[in-house]
Amino acid sequence: MSQKMIVTDKTILIDFRLVFKAIREEKGEWEKVEQELEANWESMKEEE
Numbered sequence: 534m535s536q537k538m539i540v541t542d543k544t545i546l547i548d549f550r551l552v553f554k555a556i557r558e559e560k561g562e563w564e565k566v567e568q569e570l571e572a573n574w575e576s577m578k579e580e581e
Contacts, residue, residue, distance in 0.1 A: 545574055 539546040547570075555566045 540577060545570075545577075 537548045537551055552566065552570075555569070556563050559565050
């Protein structure tokens with residue numbers, strides 16, 4: 534089993550293939566993918 538994401542206190546490491554897959558799914562709207570990733574990061578920080 535391979536890891537796709539590693540989360541630490543200050544960093545999220547994501548397999549780059551997942552990022553590009555998300556951009557393709559959003560039809561190239563990388564800004565939307567960036568906002569979604571940022572929202573995920575903020576929600577994880579709030580859970581601490």
